[in-house]
Amino acid sequence: MPRSASGSQALVTVSGYRGVVGTGLTAEEALRYTAAFGSWLPPGPVVLGRDSRPSGAMLARAVSAALLATGHDVIEADILPTPSLGVLVDSLQAAGGVMVTASHNPPEYNGLKLFVREPSTGQGRVLTAEEGRQVKQRYHQGQFAWHDALHTGTARCENAPWQEHLRRVLATVGAEQIRRRRFRVLLDANGGAGGPAAVELLGHLGCDVVCLGCEPTGRFDHPPEPTAENLRRLGPRVVEHQCELGFCLDPDADRLALLDHQGRYVGEEYTLALCAWHRLEQQPGPLATNCATSQLLRHLARRYDVPLAITAVGEANVVQGMLRTGAVYGGEGNGGPIDPRVGLVRDSLAGMAQVLDLLAQRQQSLAQVVAQLPPSFMVKQVMPLAAERLPQFYWRLQEHFAEATASRPDGLRLDWPQKWLLVRPSNTEPVVRLIAEAPSAQEAQALVEQARQLAPGEDSA
Numbered sequence: 001m002p003r004s005a006s007g008s009q010a011l012v013t014v015s016g017y018r019g020v021v022g023t024g025l026t027a028e029e030a031l032r033y034t035a036a037f038g039s040w041l042p043p044g045p046v047v048l049g050r051d052s053r054p055s056g057a058m059l060a061r062a063v064s065a066a067l068l069a070t071g072h073d074v075i076e077a078d079i080l081p082t083p084s085l086g087v088l089v090d091s092l093q094a095a096g097g098v099m100v101t102a103s104h105n106p107p108e109y110n111g112l113k114l115f116v117r118e119p120s121t122g123q124g125r126v127l128t129a130e131e132g133r134q135v136k137q138r139y140h141q142g143q144f145a146w147h148d149a150l151h152t153g154t155a156r157c158e159n160a161p162w163q164e165h166l167r168r169v170l171a172t173v174g175a176e177q178i179r180r181r182r183f184r185v186l187l188d189a190n191g192g193a194g195g196p197a198a199v200e201l202l203g204h205l206g207c208d209v210v211c212l213g214c215e216p217t218g219r220f221d222h223p224p225e226p227t228a229e230n231l232r233r234l235g236p237r238v239v240e241h242q243c244e245l246g247f248c249l250d251p252d253a254d255r256l257a258l259l260d261h262q263g264r265y266v267g268e269e270y271t272l273a274l275c276a277w278h279r280l281e282q283q284p285g286p287l288a289t290n291c292a293t294s295q296l297l298r299h300l301a302r303r304y305d306v307p308l309a310i311t312a313v314g315e316a317n318v319v320q321g322m323l324r325t326g327a328v329y330g331g332e333g334n335g336g337p338i339d340p341r342v343g344l345v346r347d348s349l350a351g352m353a354q355v356l357d358l359l360a361q362r363q364q365s366l367a368q369v370v371a372q373l374p375p376s377f378m379v380k381q382v383m384p385l386a387a388e389r390l391p392q393f394y395w396r397l398q399e400h401f402a403e404a405t406a407s408r409p410d411g412l413r414l415d416w417p418q419k420w421l422l423v424r425p426s427n428t429e430p431v432v433r434l435i436a437e438a439p440s441a442q443e444a445q446a447l448v449e450q451a452r453q454l455a456p457g458e459d460s461a
Contacts, residue, residue, distance in 0.1 A: 011111075012136050013427070015126040015316055018102055018111030021055040025110055030062040034098060035146075036139035037114055038070030044095025045153075047115075047124075049077040049085040049161065051101040051193040051252040052216035055110045059100045063112065064155060067098070071147040073154050077161040079216045081194045081253035082113065084162040086345035089115050089124025091164045097124055101193075101252040104225035107218070118344060120323060125344040126316045162197040162349075168342040169350050170204060173357035179206030181360045186238050186246040186259070188212045188231070191219045194253025194348060201349050205356060210241045218251075226250050226257035226335060228265040235263025245355075245366045249348050255335035256348035258355065260367040268335030269294040269378065270370055271351050275337040276329045277373075278358040280304045285328030288321035290314065291409040292422055292435050293333030299374055312410035313424065319344045377441040379448050381434045382426075389456045390425060390432070396454045397423060421447045 010019035010029065017033045019025035038046070046067050050056035056079075067074050075092060077085060082099050089097045097115035105111070115124045116131065127135065138144070147153075185207050189195030195214035202209050212234070213221050223230040226248045238246045238259050246259030258266040258274075273296035276287055280300060288309040289297050301308035309321040315332060322330040322340060331337040336346030337354070355366070362369060385393065394412045398404075401421070404414035411424025411432070419438035426433060432455075436447035 012139065013132070015132055016111055016113040018105065018109060020108050021059075021110050025059070027058060027062040030059045030112060031066045032142075032144075033112060033139050034063045034066035035070055035144040037096070037098070037135050038067045038072050039143060039145035040135050040138055041072065041096045041116070043071070045073040045075050045092065047075045047077055047085055047088045047092060047094045047097040047158070049080045049082075049088075049097070049099050051082070051099075052079050052191060052218035053102065053107065053110055053251065054218045056100045056218070059110055059112075063098050063100060068153040068155060069147060070145055071151055071153055073156070075158050076155055077158040079193050080161040081165070081197050081349060083254055083343055083345040083347035083349060084165040084197060086115060086124035086343045087165040087168060088158065088161065089117055090122050090343065092158070093117075093122070094124070099252065103252050104250045104255065106224065107220055118323070121340075121344070123340075123344045125319050128316050128320060132316075162200075165342070165349065166197065166201050166204065169201060169347075169353050172339060172341050172350065173205075173353045174360065175205055178353075178356050178360045181356075182206055182208065183245070183356055183359075184208040184210070184241070184243050186210045186212065186234070186241060186243040187214060188234055188246065188248040189214045189216075189253075190221055190224060190249065190251065191215065191217045192224070192249055192251035192253060194249040198247070198249065198253065198349060198352065201353060205353065207356070210237070210243055212237065220251070224251050226255055226268060228267065231257060231259070231265060235259060235265065238263040245359075247348075247352050250335075253348045254346040256337070256351040257335050258366060260370070261365055262367065264367070266366060266370055269296065269333045269376075270373070271335045271355070272331040272333055272337050273297060273300065273373060274358055274369065275331070275339070275351055275354045276300055278354050278361075279329040279339070280306065283328050286325040288318055288325060288327040288330035290318055290332050291413050292424070294376055294378060295418075295420060295437055296373055296376055310407075310409050315346055375439050376437055377439070377444045378435065378437045379441070379444040381448050381452075382431050383434060383452055383455060384430060385425075385432045385455060386430050387425060392456045393423065393432070393454065396456070397421075397451060400450070400454055419443060419447065421451060423451060
């Protein structure tokens with residue numbers, strides 16, 4: 001794992017930098033990494049935003065200083081959802097953007113997520129692998145293009161940071177149809193950046209909103225990743241307040257999990273499936289997702305006879321798949337729908353509006369709509385395994401599961417008509433991630449267990 005100048009562990013990813021504040025991620029490292037980005041980026045203004053973590057204010061000032069020092073004007077948007085920043089890169093014709101966020105990581109973390117302007121569409125998107133590699137190289141080699149006193153940038157504030165984003169989201173749905181339903185919804189923003197924008201959006205759609213953690217304080221009431229385990233206390237609140245459904249956001253509002261009227265965790269995987277289904281009913285066309293996303297999207301692609309691009313894991317990879325195929329919709333199964341009509345960033349706000357539009361159009365509950373999709377269960381586990389043992393592990397898996405169709409989008413994926421298994425190495429630890437999906441939980445669990453038994457031991461050649 002890469003280390004900061006102070007020697008503490010930090011993660012330099014394709015699209016940014018992440019670490020524990022004060023050790024892995026310091027103001028100095030934020031400045032150096034952003035200086036590498038600003039030195040690499042073409043001339044033009046840069047949008048700067050952050051999620052609600054208390055450390056964000058400090059880091060944003062270091063980021064701003066680096067951008068100004070490398071000659072960029074800075075448009076400071078303060079606290080806003082990550083997808084809103086992507087829209088601002090487009091609407092303000094910026095050269096790029098920096099979002100200070102650690103997404104779903106625990107409170108002690110923070111990070112920098114980098115955006116550029118997509119040449120073919122003008123939309124803001126995260127860096128590709130090659131673009132990220134170039135920025136990382138500058139960072140590690142200290143290649144900074146500092147400007148002199150007469151050529152540094154200037155800073156200004158953006159006073160309506162999510163208004164254009166909301167306008168684009170509302171343009172994708174039948175707002176009046178949704179208003180007539182007068183949905184009563186529970187919104188759990190968990191003290192993150194998405195609360196104010198989500199409340200405003202739901203207000204435009206005529207919803208009666210029960211708010212939990214909608215002030216962007218950065219104080220999380222529960223662990224920030226919107227998983228079933230972390231949201232278990234919210235189900236009873238949906239029932240208590242007689243809500244028709246619940247919307248649960250992660251701290252930077254690029255992921256959305258769903259609860260039905262009985263408080264049951266519908267989950268993140270269904271967010272993308274429901275949004276894509278709604279879009280295909282409007283306009284059939286190509287879809288794109290990553291190889292770790294539910295086969296629900298494969299089911300929809302077959303139903304509507306449209307191509308489905310399967311990419312490596314990562315938002316940047318899905319976006320490139322969407323651009324390559326002209327996809328009408330895409331995203332990741334971690335609750336991250338991407339609607340190219342709005343932007344090229346995972347977007348919980350678009351997800352909320354489009355799920356409501358689907359329910360209003362069908363005059364059905366969330367549970368009733370979900371029941372129309374095929375049953376599907378996923379099992380995810382992590383197993384220690386050194387990188388040098390992966391080739392032998394892959395060979396054993398293909399030998400044992402000879403009847404499956406093997407592919408290498410990211411690690412090894414094995415496909416059967418109604419189930420699949422993915423084995424992929426972690427980018428940060430000497431472990432592999434095992435993900436299986438099948439029509440029953442027992443089948444999915446059995447796939448993972450069989451894979452674990454095939455893993456080479458320490459004494460394997």
